[in-house]
Amino acid sequence: MKERSPTLAMRLRGPLGCFTRPEFKTERVSYEVMTPSAARGALEAVLWKPAIRWRIQRIRVLNPILFTSFKRNEVNSKVPVDSVRSAMKGGHLRDFYADEDRAQRNTVALADVDYVVEATFAMTAKAGAGETVTKFVEMFTRRLEKGQSFSQPYLGCREFAAEFLPASGAPDPIPDTRDLGLMLHDIEFGEANRPRFFEARLVGGILEVPPWDQGEAAA
Numbered sequence: 001m002k003e004r005s006p007t008l009a010m011r012l013r014g015p016l017g018c019f020t021r022p023e024f025k026t027e028r029v030s031y032e033v034m035t036p037s038a039a040r041g042a043l044e045a046v047l048w049k050p051a052i053r054w055r056i057q058r059i060r061v062l063n064p065i066l067f068t069s070f071k072r073n074e075v076n077s078k079v080p081v082d083s084v085r086s087a088m089k090g091g092h093l094r095d096f097y098a099d100e101d102r103a104q105r106n107t108v109a110l111a112d113v114d115y116v117v118e119a120t121f122a123m124t125a126k127a128g129a130g131e132t133v134t135k136f137v138e139m140f141t142r143r144l145e146k147g148q149s150f151s152q153p154y155l156g157c158r159e160f161a162a163e164f165l166p167a168s169g170a171p172d173p174i175p176d177t178r179d180l181g182l183m184l185h186d187i188e189f190g191e192a193n194r195p196r197f198f199e200a201r202l203v204g205g206i207l208e209v210p211p212w213d214q215g216e217a218a219a
Contacts, residue, residue: 004123005120005136005137006120006137008118008121008140009118009166010046010117010119010164010165011114011167012039012114012116012162013162013163014155014161015160016111017157018109018157019155028105028107028109030109031180032178032202033202034113034155034156035185039056040054040186041153042154045153045154045164046149046150047140048150051124051127051128051136052121054119055120056118056119057118058118059115059117059118060116060205061115062115062170062172062205063114064176065174065176066112068108069106069109070107071104072104072105109157113155144164172205176204177201180200182197183197185209185210185212
């Protein structure tokens with residue numbers, strides 16, 4: 001069994017968050033609560049190394065669940081990766097004019113979000129001889145206290161930046177219990193990336209996240 005860390009916690013908050021439900025193809029409509037995959041992404045923004053793999057245990061909701069809606073300008077297409085690689089080698093990158101490829105789409109986002117994410121990490125097969133759980137726990141704690149990150153953590157969409165800070169002193173979760181339906185757990189990466197879902201339920205303002213596999217459940 002891979003060595004795992006004790007439970008670590010990080011607080012995330014911001015004026016807007018949008019954790020897009022995959023069943024809505026064109027419009028962006030947020031889940032009622034941050035998804036585990038979004039929480040993992042925020043933790044990896046603070047500390048990511050090939051030697052560790054984050055697993056979310058629970059998400060505490062600190063502010064009432066409120067929605068807000070607005071329209072945003074988005075582009076319809078993406079620049080092909082092959083074109084970018086070619087340009088990096090001196091090739092030609094075709095011109096792209098956003099005004100000619102723009103569309104207005106509705107966004108139903110969460111307003112004034114505030115969470116505490118609790119998670120552990122497990123050591124992976126890529127860990128070196130000098131890389132230990134204690135080393136990475138201390139590294140994560142130090143970076144969190146200093147407000148350091150490899151990239152800006154965000155709340156579902158990159159333009160919704162998150163303030164991140166230690167969870168000590170955070171208020172109690174909201175007294176809210178409700179079914180959240182099928183929620184994205186995370187992506188199973190492989191030859192064909194596959195999304196995995198779980199039946200989510202908020203109990204007393206806390207979303208318990210099931211273990212990724214039975215080995216984790218037994219740990």
